[in-house]
Amino acid sequence: MSDIKVSVIIPVYNGGQAFKKCLYDVMNQTLKDIEIICVDDGSTDESAQIISQAALEDSRIQYVYQNNQGAAVARNKGMEYATGEYVSFLDADDFYEAEMLEKAYINSVKHDVDICIFRGNKYDASSHQYLSMDYALRFHEIPCNPFTYKDISDNVFHFCVGWAWDKLYRRQFIIDEKLSFQNLRTSNDLFFVFSSLVKAKKIYALNELLIHHRVNNSLSLSVTREKSWNCFYLAANALKQELERIGKYHEVEKSFVNWYVHFSFWNLDTIEGDAYKKVYELIKYEILPSLHLEQYPAGFLSTNYVKRVFDVQSYDCDEYVYEQFFKLRKKAKQKSDDGAKRIKNSKTYKVGKIVLFIPLHIKKWLKRRTK
Incomplete structure (x- = not known):
């Protein structure tokens, strides 16, 4: 078994200072046995310099470069370098509670699950306000914990949202099920997440607020979904x-x-x-x-x-x-x-x-x- 408990994969494209906040939040996690794989998706801003500087401070950081191909390809690329027992796919503009990885990992091991899902909220970058996001993990729709898709077969695509950043995955499960992210401009994690929920042998929902999802970020692809209107x-x-x-x-x-x-x-x-x-x-x-x-x-x-x-x-x-x-x-x-x-x-x-x-x-x- 790998000595690395969690491989953190972060695709970054022109992430700016929001990415720097994200990266240092990961570096400062209370769980220390991690590797941080930053996949530079052809950035033209200071993102490469941010990674390089952070790597001088922290040997757990790996810098991987690819020509601009999108976040999905970057996540799949990061998986090629991952060696951890579990994998976390984070977005470069979000930020995190210091105990996020430790709490998610401990509960994943304790309950022997393929997927651990935890709570998040929204941070509005324009108003600087934190907003509730209870719809992203509906605990009242989960009849038992841990659970499988069979326990919520009429609700399996509704009790949580089809994004990857609030979930921790067992790496061997990803490998065995040949899970990968779909190469789309937007909605590219939907296929990975929802198919994984049906394929997982066991899932655990952790009722702790551990992640802050940045919205109204002008650099986000979601702002320009009109360019990829049929990806969903x-x-x-x-x-x-x-x-x-x-x-x-x-x-x-x-x-x-x-x-x-x-x-x-x-x-x-x-x-x-x-x-x-x-x-x-x-x-x-x-x-x-x-x-x-x-x-x-x-x-x-x-x-x-x-x-x-x-x-x-x-x-x-x-x-x-x-x-x-x-x-x-x-x-x-x-x-x-x-x-x-x-x-x-x-x-x-x-x-x-x-x-x-x-x-x-x-x-x-x-x-x-x-x-």
């Missing part, structure tokens, strides 16, 4: 194919279908520009037909999605936007100032406002003309 679709389809290949799709079908519908609408609601219509038409003409929702009994699809599915199936994109916009506008009028502001700042509201600008402008002009 490619990732979800790959996951479905893998579940079918290993013969477990029907066991988790309810969870997958509800998650896919939810994830599709989340992508629609959080994207704007020309990509909005592309995502809408992808949902209408590709995703919903592929799910064959008509075959399922009443109650199979969550009531949260039934009306929206009906609307998408019934309307073209502009008609759908009209309905959503007026619904949100009515809702905003019923809310307090803060609630109304949040609704009006939502991307769906903004898209509706843009689409409706010309018709509303003409309507106001005609109204003035008739006075």
Whole structure:
């Protein structure tokens, strides 16, 4: 067995000072038997210098360089160098509690699990506020601990989020199951994470806040998802194919279908520009037909999605936007100032406002003309 307890893999591309904070947080972890593999994904800023300087201070740091190919390829590359008993895949702009790796490792060994998941919160880089992120690990949906996908087969894609940074993985499990990250610009950890949840022999959920996920970071790829608007679709389809290949799709079908519908609408609601219509038409003409929702009994699809599915199936994109916009506008009028502001700042509201600008402008002009 390796003397290294945890291999920490950090892909970095132009990480700047946020990456420096991330790296030194890892160096200062209370768990000392770790290796820190920094995969420089062709950075053009000072990231290479930050790694080199840190390596002079800490011999546990390895510097790996690759031409810019994306975070998924960088994580897979880092796995080639990993020797630890467990592996942690961290994002270069997040930061961590000092005992994160130690607590995750101790519980992983104690419960002999393939995956340990722990709690995180959000740090808003623009407002400098910490925000709750309870949806990322829903303890109330876990009936026992440790557990397997069979214990939560109707909920396995809902009880946590499909990102890798709040999870610790047994390295041999990754090797045995030939797990790898999908080479996509965004949503590239979805396939790895969700397929691992179904393949793991045992999972443990650690109810401790150990990680701080930075949001509203202008350097993040998630800010420009309009450039990769269909990555979620490619990732979800790959996951479905893998579940079918290993013969477990029907066991988790309810969870997958509800998650896919939810994830599709989340992508629609959080994207704007020309990509909005592309995502809408992808949902209408590709995703919903592929799910064959008509075959399922009443109650199979969550009531949260039934009306929206009906609307998408019934309307073209502009008609759908009209309905959503007026619904949100009515809702905003019923809310307090803060609630109304949040609704009006939502991307769906903004898209509706843009689409409706010309018709509303003409309507106001005609109204003035008739006075």
